[in-house]
Amino acid sequence: xxxxxxxxxxxxxxxxxxxHPDLHVRSIRRDECVVVLPVxxxxxxxxxxxxxDLRDEPLVLVAxxxxxxxxxxxxxxxxxxxxxxxxxxxxxxxxxAVGLVAAGMGxxxxxxxxxxxxxxxxxxxxxxxxxxxxxxxxxxxxxxDSSVVQRFLEIAQD
Numbered sequence: 001x002x003x004x005x006x007x008x009x010x011x012x013x014x015x016x017x018x019x020h021p022d023l024h025v026r027s028i029r030r031d032e033c034v035v036v037l038p039v040x041x042x043x044x045x046x047x048x049x050x051x052x053d054l055r056d057e058p059l060v061l062v063a064x065x066x067x068x069x070x071x072x073x074x075x076x077x078x079x080x081x082x083x084x085x086x087x088x089x090x091x092x093x094x095x096x097a098v099g100l101v102a103a104g105m106g107x108x109x110x111x112x113x114x115x116x117x118x119x120x121x122x123x124x125x126x127x128x129x130x131x132x133x134x135x136x137x138x139x140x141x142x143x144x145d146s147s148v149v150q151r152f153l154e155i156a157q158d
Contacts, residue, residue, distance in 0.1 A: 004141060005020070011156075016135040018137060023142060031111040033074075035107055035125045059086060061087055062092070088106045
């Protein structure tokens with residue numbers, strides 16, 4: 001967002017929700033989340049889990065300062081399932097979260113798109129019922145109506 005606002009870049013790709021009065025943001029991809037479990041976990045043997053199944057599991061989450069939409073969604077869905085999550089660790093990278101799950105430090109909730117990270121050491125299990133959803137968006141300055149930016153947005157939307 002800083003690079004957009006300063007004019008260093010014309011279009012940025014970011015995680016939503018992201019809001020700034022000087023920027024337009026358009027969603028370009030939605031990805032449902034899955035639970036990342038150590039391969040030896042009882043839950044890892046199931047085809048899917050409910051959020052309530054995570055009641056006694058310590059969570060490894062991408063920090064709210066890095067990905068507030070995902071973090072807030074996970075916490076909200078845990079509370080809706082009847083429990084306050086036990087957040088053992090907050091990390092700054094998806095790869096770190098998966099590595100910590102592989103090491104047995106807890107479980108994580110991440111977008112399906114991460115399923116190629118440490119695939120031998122963890123199992124990615126779908127969430128039954130309501131699952132967190134993350135979005136990727138394009139952002140550009142409100143006053144920038146250049147044909148180059150508009151054409152880029154058209155191509156990116158396809």
